Amino acid sequence: MNKAAAAIKPDKRARTLITPEGLALPLTLASRGARAGALIIDMVIIVIGLIAFQWVMQALFEGVMEGIGFDPQQRLPGSAEFLVIISVLIGFAAWYGYFLVQELGPRGATLGKRLVGIRIAARGGGRLTPEAVIARNLLRDIEVFYPLIALLILIGLSSQGEDVGALGFVLTGWLLLFLLFPFFNRDCLRAGDIVAGTWVVERPRTRLAAVLSTQGAATAEGASEVTGVRYDFGEAELSIYGERELQTLERLLRDSQPDALKAVHATICRKIGWDPGAGDERAFLEAFYGQLRSRLEADMRFGKRKADKFS
Amino acid sequence: MKAPVISSWFGRGQVAAPPDIKSAALRSDRFRLEREGDWRRLEDILARMERGGLRRIADADLIAMPALYRTAASSLSVARETSLDAATLGYLEALVQRAWFQVYGPRQGFIRWFRSFIFGGWSRAVRSLWLDICIALFVMVAGTVVGWLLVARDEAWYYRLFPAGVGEARVPGASREQLLATLATENSADGLSAFAAQLFGNNSAVCILAFALGFAFGIPSLLLLVHNMALLGALLWLFAGQGLVVELAAWLSVHGTTELFGILLSGAAGLHIGRTMAFPGKLPVLDAAAAAGRRSAVVMVGVVIMMIIAALLEAFPRQLVEGTSGRFVIGGTMLAFWLTYFILYRPRIAGDAAGAGAA
Numbered sequence: 047m048n049k050a051a052a053a054i055k056p057d058k059r060a061r062t063l064i065t066p067e068g069l070a071l072p073l074t075l076a077s078r079g080a081r082a083g084a085l086i087i088d089m090v091i092i093v094i095g096l097i098a099f100q101w102v103m104q105a106l107f108e109g110v111m112e113g114i115g116f117d118p119q120q121r122l123p124g125s126a127e128f129l130v131i132i133s134v135l136i137g138f139a140a141w142y143g144y145f146l147v148q149e150l151g152p153r154g155a156t157l158g159k160r161l162v163g164i165r166i167a168a169r170g171g172g173r174l175t176p177e178a179v180i181a182r183n184l185l186r187d188i189e190v191f192y193p194l195i196a197l198l199i200l201i202g203l204s205s206q207g208e209d210v211g212a213l214g215f216v217l218t219g220w221l222l223l224f225l226l227f228p229f230f231n232r233d234c235l236r237a238g239d240i241v242a243g244t245w246v247v248e249r250p251r252t253r254l255a256a257v258l259s260t261q262g263a264a265t266a267e268g269a270s271e272v273t274g275v276r277y278d279f280g281e282a283e284l285s286i287y288g289e290r291e292l293q294t295l296e297r298l299l300r301d302s303q304p305d306a307l308k309a310v311h312a313t314i315c316r317k318i319g320w321d322p323g324a325g326d327e328r329a330f331l332e333a334f335y336g337q338l339r340s341r342l343e344a345d346m347r348f349g350k351r352k353a354d355k356f357s
Numbered sequence: 358m359k360a361p362v363i364s365s366w367f368g369r370g371q372v373a374a375p376p377d378i379k380s381a382a383l384r385s386d387r388f389r390l391e392r393e394g395d396w397r398r399l400e401d402i403l404a405r406m407e408r409g410g411l412r413r414i415a416d417a418d419l420i421a422m423p424a425l426y427r428t429a430a431s432s433l434s435v436a437r438e439t440s441l442d443a444a445t446l447g448y449l450e451a452l453v454q455r456a457w458f459q460v461y462g463p464r465q466g467f468i469r470w471f472r473s474f475i476f477g478g479w480s481r482a483v484r485s486l487w488l489d490i491c492i493a494l495f496v497m498v499a500g501t502v503v504g505w506l507l508v509a510r511d512e513a514w515y516y517r518l519f520p521a522g523v524g525e526a527r528v529p530g531a532s533r534e535q536l537l538a539t540l541a542t543e544n545s546a547d548g549l550s551a552f553a554a555q556l557f558g559n560n561s562a563v564c565i566l567a568f569a570l571g572f573a574f575g576i577p578s579l580l581l582l583v584h585n586m587a588l589l590g591a592l593l594w595l596f597a598g599q600g601l602v603v604e605l606a607a608w609l610s611v612h613g614t615t616e617l618f619g620i621l622l623s624g625a626a627g628l629h630i631g632r633t634m635a636f637p638g639k640l641p642v643l644d645a646a647a648a649a650g651r652r653s654a655v656v657m658v659g660v661v662i663m664m665i666i667a668a669l670l671e672a673f674p675r676q677l678v679e680g681t682s683g684r685f686v687i688g689g690t691m692l693a694f695w696l697t698y699f700i701l702y703r704p705r706i707a708g709d710a711a712g713a714g715a716a
Contacts, residue, residue, distance in 0.1 A: 063454070063457075065430065065453075065457055065461075066461070067430050071454050071457065072450055134557070138561070152406050152407050152409060152459060152462065154462065165458070169643075169647070173461055173462070176470040177650075177652070177654045177655050178650075178651055178654070180655075180658060181650040181651055181653065181654035182650075184568060184657055185569050185572065187566070187569055188566065188569035188572070189569075237572055240643060240646050240647070241572060241646055241649075242651065242654070243647025243651065249455075250447075250450070251451065253448070254393065254397070254400075254448045255445070257386050257389065257390060258386075258442070259383040259386045260382075260386065289441055293443040296442065297443070336382055339383060339442075343383065343384065343385050343439060343440065343441055346439060346441070347439065
């Protein structure tokens with residue numbers, strides 16, 4: 047990821063949530079691509095599930111019909127009728143229940159949303175209510191499914207040579223209007239989100255990383271394992287960089303890729319006027335990180351902050 | 358985009374023992390090491406809560422959770438002022454956010470919500486839409502009249518409203534006996550329950566459509582109501598020609614009082630959203646739309662239930678009960694029940710379980 051993209055992209059989707067404790071929490075809106083992906087995954091799951099279910103019901107139904115010997119005079123036997131009812135009701139329940147039950151659950155996300163790492167939340171930091179979840183899911187029908195199904199039927203009709211007139215264009219326009227809806231507002235809301243007062247956010251999943259200042263040369267008395275020397279930086283050397291550079295260095299140390307470490311080692315040495323050696327980059331960087339952070343945090347406690355090397 | 362979601366599914370739980378607190382050179386890292394245990398405990402409880410089932414969590418953990426949440430939140434605000442460890446800050450932000458979703462998340466599951474919905478929430482939501490219901494009722498009556506007048510003026514309209522299938526008896530010019538036969542009962546209940554299931558599917562789809570179309574300022578909802586009721590008006594005209602209005606009304610009333618009531622409510626719910634978006638009042642449009650959407654969603658869940666009842670009534674009593682008076686009794690009872698339930702049933706709001714009116 048280049049620097050410009052990293053700096054601009056998260057800003058556009060970043061929102062702040064104020065908890066009742068008065069704490070500002072950063073929140074990232076889910077990207078439109080992630081949401082489309084989640085919807086497609088959910089659709090595939092529902093459709094495959096329903097097809098498999100219908101297939102089983104079909105097999106059962108045929109078994110029942112064989113039992114009465116396909117006699118057209120005879121009415122549907124009770125068992126066949128029961129199967130029809132079950133399939134209609136289960137179809138309805140799967141269609142609405144799949145989204146409702148999962149989004150009302152503690153994760154606030156369907157399986158597709160979980161897979162792409164997003165969840166729904168009440169806009170503006172309120173409590174997510176069942177009514178909101180119901181509203182946003184009822185609206186999904188007219189946004190996507192009704193026009194889509196109607197279009198499929200129309201395509202079927204016109205392939206049989208029937209004249210469908212301008213209806214196809216109307217339906218396509220309808221579908222496009224709602225599909226493109228999230229592109230016309232800042233918060234990527236679809237129509238259902240507007241009516242329900244919800245939005246879709248990314249679900250952060252970070253693990254607690256190891257403490258850096260207890261390992262290697264970053265500790266108080268830490269010395270290089272290779273040379274046994276302790277790197278000590280003076281006032282002048284530590285006053286060059288700011289918080290931004292410190293956190294970049296932290297990321298590099300955690301990733302610990304030798305090439306990157308070497309390059310950064312050379313850059314820092316050039317900047318502070320040291321002669322870059324070779325072979326002991328990690329210890330140097332750990333010591334530099336530990337001492338720079340110690341200095342910046344000490345300043346912080348006195349209310350002095352240095353955002354980056356330019357400030 | 359962040360990729361490593363799948364990795365979080367595997368390798369849970371192997372947590373390295375935290376290093377000795379005194380070994381940390383930095384004050385901010387000592388701060389972190391002192392509190393890390395609480396954070397990890399909170400994370401563990403959260404993971405179990407998210408996996409579902411509060412039953413699997415020990416009571417002690419459940420009681421400790423709000424306190425742990427506040428600990429983590431205060432750790433975060435302290436760390437923001439004292440620590441430059443980006444990894445710890447990121448972890449804490451994510452942790453507090455996850456905990457926030459659980460602590461301030463949906464307080465009730467579907468079952469509890471549904472109970473409060475049946476016992477008060479539903480009728481409250483319906484009452485809060487009274488103006489829209491009045492408008493929708495007016496539109497429905499107007500639609501019926503329009504249907505009647507259209508067909509009375511020109512019979513060709515009848516065929517436009519009901520594209521006649523082969524063997525359809527209900528066409529202009531049909532004799533009294535033919536029309537009466539369409540109102541007759543079935544001899545047995547065979548096949549009727551499958552019929553009911555299909556009716557339910559169709560009717561609830563129409564209702565959800567009427568609701569969802571309210572998004573376009575309510576106008577398509579009203580058009581849908583007019584169209585549906587024009588069909589009824591045309592049918593009334595047809596039977597009136599042979600002096601069968603009372604019989605038709607009885608036949609329709611069995612399920613019609615429930616079904617038309619449901620259609621009325623769904624049209625009103627759609628109209629409510631549209632009207633609120635057009636005239637949001639003092640609130641911003643988005644907030645007003647959200648509040649109206651939540652109120653209407655409650656009504657819509659009720660409409661689906663009404664459609665189930667209507668389909669059952671349509672399939673069984675209507676096809677099996679003979680006689681005008683018997684049919685009127687069933688239809689009238691249902692209408693009286695719904696009116697009583699929506700207008701007179703006003704239980705006190707228990708706790709904060711109020712769903713409908715509070716939004």
